[in-house]
Amino acid sequence: MAIDTFLKSVLTEPKPLMELSEPQWDVLIHSAQRMGVLGRVQYRLAEGGLVNGVPTQPRMHLESARIVADNERRIMRWEINRIARALGELQFPIVLLKGAAYLITDMPVSNGRVSSDIDLLVHKNNLATVESALIAHGWEHTKLDDYDQFYYRIWSHELPPLRHRERGTIVDIHHTILPPTGRLHPDPRKLMAAAVAVDGSPFRVLCASDMVLHSAAHAFQDGDLKRGLKDIVDIDDLLRYFGVNSSFWDELVDRSQELNLVRPLYYALRYSSLVLNTPIPPAIMDQCRKFAPSWPTGQLMDYLVAKIISPRSQGWPGITHGIAASSLYVRSHWLRMPPLLLARHLVHQWRQRRDHRSE
Amino acid sequence: MNVSQISASELRRSLHDPGFGIRTGPFVVRINSPIPSVADGLGLLYKDFPFAVNSFADFHVRLDRPYNLHRVWHPQVVCYLNDECPFAPLPSDQALAVFESLLNWSIYATTYHYLIIHAASFERGGCAAILPAPPGSGKSTLCAALVSRGWRLLTDELTLISPSTGSISPLARPISLKNASIDIMQAFATREVFSPKVYNTIKGTIAYMRPPSESVARMHETAMPRWMIFPKYQAEATTSVKLLPKGLAFLRLASGLVNYSILGAMGFEALTQLLERTQCYEFLYSDLNEAIDWFNRLPSTN
Numbered sequence: 031m032a033i034d035t036f037l038k039s040v041l042t043e044p045k046p047l048m049e050l051s052e053p054q055w056d057v058l059i060h061s062a063q064r065m066g067v068l069g070r071v072q073y074r075l076a077e078g079g080l081v082n083g084v085p086t087q088p089r090m091h092l093e094s095a096r097i098v099a100d101n102e103r104r105i106m107r108w109e110i111n112r113i114a115r116a117l118g119e120l121q122f123p124i125v126l127l128k129g130a131a132y133l134i135t136d137m138p139v140s141n142g143r144v145s146s147d148i149d150l151l152v153h154k155n156n157l158a159t160v161e162s163a164l165i166a167h168g169w170e171h172t173k174l175d176d177y178d179q180f181y182y183r184i185w186s187h188e189l190p191p192l193r194h195r196e197r198g199t200i201v202d203i204h205h206t207i208l209p210p211t212g213r214l215h216p217d218p219r220k221l222m223a224a225a226v227a228v229d230g231s232p233f234r235v236l237c238a239s240d241m242v243l244h245s246a247a248h249a250f251q252d253g254d255l256k257r258g259l260k261d262i263v264d265i266d267d268l269l270r271y272f273g274v275n276s277s278f279w280d281e282l283v284d285r286s287q288e289l290n291l292v293r294p295l296y297y298a299l300r301y302s303s304l305v306l307n308t309p310i311p312p313a314i315m316d317q318c319r320k321f322a323p324s325w326p327t328g329q330l331m332d333y334l335v336a337k338i339i340s341p342r343s344q345g346w347p348g349i350t351h352g353i354a355a356s357s358l359y360v361r362s363h364w365l366r367m368p369p370l371l372l373a374r375h376l377v378h379q380w381r382q383r384r385d386h387r388s389e
Numbered sequence: 390m391n392v393s394q395i396s397a398s399e400l401r402r403s404l405h406d407p408g409f410g411i412r413t414g415p416f417v418v419r420i421n422s423p424i425p426s427v428a429d430g431l432g433l434l435y436k437d438f439p440f441a442v443n444s445f446a447d448f449h450v451r452l453d454r455p456y457n458l459h460r461v462w463h464p465q466v467v468c469y470l471n472d473e474c475p476f477a478p479l480p481s482d483q484a485l486a487v488f489e490s491l492l493n494w495s496i497y498a499t500t501y502h503y504l505i506i507h508a509a510s511f512e513r514g515g516c517a518a519i520l521p522a523p524p525g526s527g528k529s530t531l532c533a534a535l536v537s538r539g540w541r542l543l544t545d546e547l548t549l550i551s552p553s554t555g556s557i558s559p560l561a562r563p564i565s566l567k568n569a570s571i572d573i574m575q576a577f578a579t580r581e582v583f584s585p586k587v588y589n590t591i592k593g594t595i596a597y598m599r600p601p602s603e604s605v606a607r608m609h610e611t612a613m614p615r616w617m618i619f620p621k622y623q624a625e626a627t628t629s630v631k632l633l634p635k636g637l638a639f640l641r642l643a644s645g646l647v648n649y650s651i652l653g654a655m656g657f658e659a660l661t662q663l664l665e666r667t668q669c670y671e672f673l674y675s676d677l678n679e680a681i682d683w684f685n686r687l688p689s690t691n
Contacts, residue, residue: 051443052443052444052445053443053444053445055445056445056446059445060449060471063471063499064471064472085445087415087416087417087444087445087447088445090415090447090500090502091447091499093501093502094499094500094501094502097501097502097651097652097653097655098501098651100653101650101651101652101653104653
């Protein structure tokens with residue numbers, strides 16, 4: 031079996047993995063660890079009853095990853111509970127995003143997923159109320175200079191992150207899901223309007239299609255795919271979970287047009303199916319082809335994504351991997367801000383780094 | 390095949406390219422370095438450890454020279470764990486100490502299937518003693534002294550407790566001695582082998598004592614903890630021992646455990662069971678011979 035198909039098979043049809051040699055397990059475990067999906071790998075193997083067939087040493091790494099992921103989940107549950115206590119009395123809708131939403135609705139995507147940061151979405155007019163309620167309950171601004179505060183408040187889609195002064199956990203308060211300075215502007219009012227209430231909790235979560243579109247936008251419009259595979263695994267998990275409902279797929283495509291997120295949806299479907307064999311109805315794939323970028327851009331994205339998610343046999347990155355990673359980083363900034371703003375931002379970051387060094 | 394079975398020059402060559410794996414207890418560390426002092430240090434301290442050929446490696450460690458002026462001028466060593474670089478570069482004459490700390494750190498940072506106690510431990514007659522203590526308490530000195538007098542070395546820094554069986558998995562790695570205890574131990578344990586001193590590290594001067602061949606040969610043999618002893622070295626003190634209530638021992642231990650909170654309920658269970666099966670003491674000492682006498686008189690029946 032070729033090395034670059036390891037992760038695909040561990041996450042889709044893990045049976046042949048039981049034939050792997052120890053050096054092959056080495057590549058698999060360390061690549062999965064680096065990309066932050068080792069906990070997911072453990073859960074998927076366990077669902078197939080395959081964990082005991084793994085040789086002892088790699089099995090111990092899977093075991094460790096599960097313990098770490100379960101701990102993150104425990105922290106997040108407590109954090110959601112504490113935020114509910116701080117914000118439960120407020121009379122406007124508060125939407126949990128990403129990891130917190132997956133956890134509170136007990137979706138399989140939250141098994142083995144690592145991240146204990148909480149993301150909230152509220153209407154722009156309610157930002158200040160939420161911020162001060164959290165500050166009153168022990169959260170505080172992480173040390174940020176005037177530029178950072180200014181940057182977040184004027185140009186970003188979220189407030190500067192708040193950190194709890196005792197537990198150290200982070201809350202991000204969003205008023206929309208993509209930076210207002212970027213090119214795509216999904217209307218947050220539409221997201222809020224379609225959000226669904228969660229039983230036994232004061233929070234809401236995005237509706238099924240919006241959850242997928244948010245994950246797609248996060249991975250392919252806002253992010254730099256630094257953890258490449260982790261974002262794609264999320265998308266794959268969401269699609270597999272919601273996809274059993276046949277009306278989901280048409281709603282997803284319609285909704286992507288309504289929210290102006292057709293390109294991220296195209297990328298999400300393309301790479302999720304290419305990398306993880308996500309079962310997507312062929313008619314939906316055909317329909318989404320019209321959202322594809324121009325041919326050269328598509329070729330370049332294919333190359334960069336393949337590069338970024340390929341496991342590496344040695345413990346250190348090759349030069350092409352480095353170039354692919356920095357290209358995606360540059361791309362994410364290019365999509366996030368108009369050129370002049372980007373220039374200003376980069377000059378500031380450079381100055382800060384220089385001053386930091388000379389201190 | 391053991392490390393001692395290949396020549397020093399061959400060791401240097403193969404460490405540089407392609408590198409090699411060494412088995413230490415449950416782990417395999419794969420090391421790669423062009424720096425001769427690393428190869429020589431490994432040849433000296435890890436002489437009895439087996440190479441792990443064609444196997445899974447838990448940690449990929451690389452110690453390299455930087456690609457800048459510090460390659461030749463005030464030469465430095467940069468270290469990598471997998472593809473990450475966890476520490477700032479250090480002077481290259483500290484390379485051996487960098488390797489040892491990096492390996493400790495690798496185990497701390499990625500191992501959650503054991504409860505890890507920052508403690509030395511050693512065994513005799515099937516019973517193990519755990520010595521948890523902050524740096525400066527003389528835990529490594531005491532450990533080296535006992536090991537040089539026939540106790541089996543389990544570990545000098547990281548005691549790995551299996552949550553399911555409660556037993557200790559030995560690492561049998563070199564014992565790190567600091568500052569004054571280096572000369573004391575060289576005079577006390579004349580048959581043991583010591584590495585050259587490494588000067589000016591964060592912890593002062595460091596030297597390593599090679600683990601006895603027998604401890605290394607038995608590194609896959611786990612041991613059940615029987616005693617939990619909090620040592621304290623105090624100049625001129627006569628040896629004195631005090632039974633420590635288990636509640637107090639629990640609090641002392643739990644506050645210093647690295648991965649305890651991440652293990653959740655499993656960590657609590659493991660720690661409770663550990664304390665149930667051990668007798669806990671506070672141990673004040675200054676004279677090594679007196680201390681060894683006391684340890685040797687511990688009842689060795691299980």
